[in-house]
Amino acid sequence: MGADEFLMYTEEERDFREYVKQFCLEEIVPHEDKIIKENIYSKEILYKIGQAGLMSVHHPKELGIGKYAGKGLVYETIVAEEVSAVVAGLDMARMASATLYGKPVSRFGTNFQKDKYLKPVIRGEKIGALGITEPNVGSDVAGMETHAEPKDDGFLLNGHKKYITNGSQANFLCVFAITDSEVHSKQGMSAFIIENTMPGFSVVKDLDLMGMNGARVSELIFENIFVPKENVLGNIGDGFAICMDELDSERVAIAAEALGYARPALEKAIGHSQTRVQFGKPIRLFEGVNFKIADMATDFEAARLLTLNSARRYDKGLSISKEAAMAKIFATKMAVDVCDSAIQILGGRGYEKENKLERYYRDAKLMEIGGGTSEILRYLVQREIFKEAKSKK
């Protein structure tokens, strides 16, 4: 940790980071190669992460585990950064459970839902997933095709979801569906908690991805799944608002994950540029190299500040739609660029798998897409800017 981070984080937050780093060293680093090679995490490792309290930090204290339970989103950004710095795909699985699935249930669930469907997930005993995206529906969430019709004391859910992180592994899923096609989706969408054991739930396949080894991202079919009415999250018609609320916290956590991919790449570039000698001197003495490092470090620092700012605002109950979008746009681009520059600085060695930079680069690219593409987020940022400008007139 650099001297400036001393000013950015409280003493308790810095202690927590050390605790997470130690956990990663003992429980994740020894399994890194296996997770990458076999392209699947073990459920046992998610259980250990949950039992160590690393999925509880931004959920009600009484449901979670450990002395850091209930601390807030800043703590979740610390976990996301540290786990991603070891195995990005594993953090994607952890975060899909703890944040993508966990936050909507935590913020909008009834006591029954939190007890039955959140507690075991954030303790690592069960796995969660979030189902928004469909084969025909990506950025345009309002165009959702999955639908649910009232039936007896519940709903019949039908639809097709794609790109669902943890989809084939999850015990519980928070799924969005249209419940009233006569009105705009902002009023006609609802959120449901379903179980993978409910008749009509099926996994089409796990997708073959460019990166994020270890994560499972799936295509799912829902065919006449009966969802009891006590599994409706929030009120009928609240789905779009719940979805947008979830995306704000997800975007901050993704920005923190991006810090996690960029950090080891930056460290490797700094290290290599000091030891690699060409033309009789360390390559760090060439401006073509050291100016790159200056830019990488500057962007990394700026990404950390944007991420931390949006997490602190969230923890104070302030709106973060604009700030979270800015943090994700900047941090994910920073991670792709830092990995690219690091590969360049290591030269041929950067292209070898052994140095892991190509892996960080492939992992980083996802985050300019998932959780809202950088283009959609720019649309959102400008919209908020002009809304603010109008309100000042």
Ligand SMILES: Cc1cc2nc3c(=O)[nH]c(=O)nc-3n(C[C@H](O)[C@H](O)[C@H](O)COP(=O)(O)OP(=O)(O)OC[C@H]3O[C@@H](n4cnc5c(N)ncnc54)[C@H](O)[C@@H]3O)c2cc1C
């Ligand atoms: C590995 C992985 C994991 C994922 N995990 C989950 C998950 O757990 N749960 C879940 O629900 N979803 C998940 N997603 C889905 C992800 O959120 C979507 O891929 C993303 O929102 C983009 O949707 P799309 O892929 O359909 O792209 P599209 O929406 O088809 O966009 C294609 C391109 O067009 C651009 N574009 C679209 N509309 C506009 C516009 N109005 N203005 C400018 N440009 C535009 C986009 O920016 C993009 O460049 C995951 C995706 C991946 C790849």
